[in-house]
Amino acid sequence: MLMKKMWIVEERKDKTVYRRRCPGASEILSFLFVSTCALLFLLICSILYGTRTENPSLPPLVKEVLPAGRCLCEFSTTFSCDTCLDCASNQVILTGNSTLKEEEDYWTFKYTRDRNNYGLDEAQCQSAFPGQYEDIERAVKVRKRWGKVTEADLSSFDLTKGMVRGMIYDRELYILETYLVDNVNRQKALASLSAMYRAVLAAPAKADIPNIEFVFSVEDLPAQPTKPMWSLARRVQDHNLWLIPDFGFWSWDMPALGTLDEVANEAIERESIETWDQKMEKLVWRGKITFAPKLRRALLDAAKGKPWSDVGQLKWTDPNFKEQFLGPVDQCNYMFIAHAEGRSYSGSLKYRQLCRSVIVSHKLQWIQHYHYLFRSNGSNQNFVEVERDFSDLSSAMEDLLDHPEKARRIADNSVQVFRERYLTQAAEACYWRHLIKRWRDVMAWAPMLYSGAADGDRVKRTQKRGVRYETFMLYEPKIQLEWPKSAS
Secondary structure (H helix, E strand, O other): OHHHHHEEEEEOOOOEEEEEOOOOHHHHHHHHHHHHHHHHHHHHHHHHHHHHOOOOOOOHHHHHHOOOHHHOOOOOOOOOOHHHHHHHHHOOEEOOOOOOOOHHHEEOOOHHHHOOOOOOOHHHHHHHOOOOOHHHHHHHHHHHHHOOEOHHHHHOOOOOOOEEEEEEEOOEEEEEEEEOOOHHHHHHHHHHHHHHHHHHHOOOOOOOOOOEEEEEEOOOOOOOOOOOEEEOOEOOOOOOEEEOOOHHHOOEOOOOOEOHHHHHHHHHHHHHHOOHHHOEEEEEEEEOHHHOHHHHHHHHHHHOOOOOEEEEEOOOOOOOHHHHOOOOOHHHHEEEEEEOOOOOOOOOHHHHOOOOOEEEEEOOOOEOOOHHHOOOOOOOOOOEEEOOOOOOHHHHHHHHHHOHHHHHHHHHHHHHHHHHHHOOHHHHHHHHHHHHHHHHHOEOOOOOOEEOOEEOOEEOOOEEOOEEHHHHOOOOHHHHHOOOHHHO
C-alpha cells in the first residue's frame, strides 16, 4: 500500500520503472496531523512523568518541558518594614495613670511572660506587634476604593471545597455553613475556628468585638480569589483576599508537630543543650518534590554534591522513610535551613523559623499574614533570599560560611522577630481580633442572629441562624463536613 502511494509504477517489456511522485495536499496534512499528535503525546507523557515521579534525576529533555506551573510568578513579595522591627524591639506603653515614671507603670512585651497571653488589650497588641497588621490595612484600603462588602457579595458564590461561612454575634461564634470534602479539610477548618474562638473568648471585657459575618477557605489554593473572603495565603494580585493565620498556629495532627508553642519549647530546649557552635554547618531540607516539581527540583539540583548540603527529598512510600524524615526540631541541629514553597505557600516555614538557624528561601510568591516582617538585608536581616531557580544558592552559602558572624546575627534576628514575638500565640490572638474589628469596618450591613423580616421595631423571629461553635464541635465528623445539609 505504501509503495502504491509513494511511487508511480510503470511496467515495461524489459523492466519495471519506479518514479517517485509528489504527495497530495491531503496526504501532507494527514502526515502533519499524525506527527503533531505523536509529539503532543510524547510531551504529555514527559510532563506527567516529570511532575509525578519521585526520581531525583530526570532526563534533560523532560527537565526542559517541565512546566513551571505555580513556580512561574509575575510578582514576588518584597517587604520593607525596618520601622516595624525597630519599634517591636523597644515599644513601651503607659499602663497606669500615675505621673511617676516607675518601672511598674510601664508595659513592654516580654516573651517568657507574655507569649501565651491570649488576652492582651488593644494597646498592648499594637505596641507588641507593629507590622503584623499590614495586610489587614492593605485590604481595608482596597475596600475603601471598591466599596464596602455587602451581604449579596457573600451570598453571590456557592461554597466550594474547604470553605466555611460563619458569624460572630454578641461575642459568640456561630457556624452557618460548611463544605469540607474530607477529614483533612475538616481538621483544618476546626483548627481555624478554634483559634478564632479562643481569641474572641480571651478578649478583655472592654475589647471591641463587633458582630460580623464572613467566609474563609482552608484550601492552599482558594478557588475564588476574586471574592471578598478570608484565606491562608494570597498572591500580590489577589487584592480581595484577607489573610488569616494558617491552621498550624492552633495545632496539627502529626506526631512531630502538635501545637506551635510545643514545637517552640522543644526547639528552645534542644538549643540549650546543643548551642550554635555545635550546629552542623550544612544546609538542610526535606520535602516532597511532587508538590512543586520545577521549584523543588531546582533546589535539589543546586545543592547536589555540595559539601555544605544535606538537601534531600521525602518519599512517603519509601521503606527508609523514617531515616529520611527530619522533624522540625531535628532541623534545629543545622545552622542553615532551606525553604521552598509547595502547591502554594508552605506551612513548614513557621516551624523552620522556630530554630536559631539561618533560613535560606527563594523569592516568595505567596504571602502569609506575618510575612511583612521579613528582611533580606540590612542590620535587621532575618533570612537569606535567593532567586526562585536557586541559581545563586552556592554563592549565598559560600558567603554565609565565609562570614560566620553574619550568619549568627541573621539567626539571632530571626529568633527575636519570629520565635520570640510574631509566632507566639499572643500575637496570633491579637491578629484575629484586629481582623474581626477591621472586617466590620468594611461591612455594609449588620448581621442578624435570626432570619426573618423587619416589622416596625420588631423582628419576626422565624429561625435562629447557624449553630454555636461549642455545639458544632460535638457533632460527628460526617455532619461537620457539610453543615447544615448533612444534618437533614
